[in-house]
Amino acid sequence: MAEGSDKARTQGGLKSEFPASPPESGTIANANERADLVDLDADGPGPDADFLAGELRKRVVGQDEAVEQVAAFYQQSQAGLSPPDRPVGSFLFLGPTGSGKTRTVEALAEVLAKNPRAVIKIDCGEFQHSHEIAKLIGSPPGYLGHRETRPLLSQEALNQYHTDKLKLSFVLFDEIEKASDSLWNLLLGILDKANLTLGDNRRVDFSRAMIFMTSNLGAEEMKNLVKKKIGFYQESFSPEQLAQKMETSAVAAARRKFTPEFMNRIDKTIVFKPLGNDELRKILDIELDYVQQRIDTSGKQVSVSVTSGAKDQILREAAPDIKYGARELKRVVEQQVTKKLGGLIAKNLLDRGDAVTIDYKDGRFTFSKPQYPGFSAQNRPLAAPG
């Protein structure tokens, strides 16, 4: 707080010495006002859009537009410039399965709320009937089970991950094309007025929430475009043209399926791109880092390196089906790396300080570590506290 106001004074002071200086980008200055009257929001400094975008890019590969747009809306909210009676931002994420739509929201929560699970996730397909909608908003007083139902979308639920520094909620409606009519109505109210009325008439305020909606609509058309590119039309599209065509066809599919009423209330529609080999390789490195992090937090003090031959094989096993994007990659890493390392640990074959190398030879993954004569597992137990 004190720090922020000092900063504000310094900046104000500086500007007042140069009253003719043009407004900084991102500020709207009234030409008649002197710059030293500008009041800076000291409560919500947070990381700026560049920092956030950088952190998101470390986690989400190849989806720059999504990263930049989300960061821009965050910055706007931190600057206090979001419209007061609307959510901080509402995004429709289109594009193929396993391209990072859900991951982007988790990464945002991870960076800003320090917890990838700080997301309220609604799988729209699970809320088809009115008794299921009651799980979201509770049932009216007097109804059976009224007291037992704790609505998923209550104000407490929304605010549960708020901290002193960050009063922002992340709400994800997954696969909205499966939403029932009553869920649509609820969603429209949230998007339009940042408001939801619960079964017992309490109101929930969504003006401090970012709303994400995902849909695989148009993914089929996108895949066909990729196939065309590989086959007959190979020469005719540049990668940029292809990306443009895909975007157009995904947005057109969304416009066919969703009402204009809905489309007009969304701040940004973003089409996620199908992931290519280079992107999948980067994602593999990220996934392997996570494996190492898990080992580190377990206190095992074992380091793992994976040869490029082994990485190639993981990619081969994961990639024959582009249908599932990077989803398969995660599964193959789990199966070929994490599980097997777990087995080695369970069998006490790894000691503290060991460096394991994973390679792929003669049709199988191999795990090896250097042997130091004179040391035995007994005097360097793996499970000893760090």
Ligand SMILES: Nc1ncnc2c1ncn2[C@@H]1O[C@H](COP(=O)(O)OP(=O)(O)O)[C@@H](O)[C@H]1O
């Ligand atoms: N662009 C990406 N960058 C990093 N990881 C990704 C990306 N796309 C997919 N993944 C990986 O694949 C998993 C599934 O992706 P997800 O975001 O759930 O796909 P969807 O687009 O269907 O929501 C993620 O948890 C992550 O491990």
Ligand SMILES: [Mg+2]
């Ligand atoms: Mg998803």
